[in-house]
Amino acid sequence: MRKYIDINGYNIAIKIYKEKRRDVRFSLGKTGFLVRLPNFISEAEEAKQMEKAQSWIAQVLEKHPEVREKFTVNSFQTGDQIKVREKVYILDVTYGPFNSHYIKRENNTLYLRIIEEEPASYVEITIKQLISRMIGADFLPVIQRRVHELNTLHFKQVVGKVALKYNQSNWGSCSSTRNINLSTRLLFAPQEVLDYVIIHELAHLVEMNHSDRFWALVEKIMPNYQAHEEWLKANAKSCDFVVK
16 A cells, blocks of 8 residues: 655655564665555554654655655645646546556546556656646647747748647757647746747747847747746746646
């Protein structure tokens, strides 16, 4: 059984095993913190041992920052909600011995089935990618329409495909084949900031570089573009698929 507990402000994933054993063991495995308990332990004794486990984990996190960074995760549980613009999505999450991770949607509920025997940090990014793919598909027609509106208004260039992807390393890109890729993380940004990134990428259809000519083109269309760049730098961490 996997559970998440708050330890000194850190959200920690713990895997609990009940086994044919007499003793109790706490350890740090490849996929996170492990607590091994006897099969027939009483509820009172289990609660007592879990308190000891939390104390032990807190000491490990304090002494080993690298462990804290590796195994501190944003948990996703059934009933959690993710708000993206005017839409609210409800999560139904099951961790188990599945062959693969997958997601499906029914109305506004996202059903996720997640392999439990994976490193916590990997599980977190996998869930974000799955959610991003499903929610991104909802918003793609609106984003595509806005790209073509801004292109018609300012550039009148040939645009290839317009796609939404869960990019963490950049906010957008323009390929040599004139495809525009935008990060789904921009769905959490104000419209004028999203417009800036679209204009930035469309400008690459004219200047496939970051030369003075490129920035002059961007500034001509959006004189206050630097304010939007600053917003993205200041709010990068909040632009993500996390529960509210």
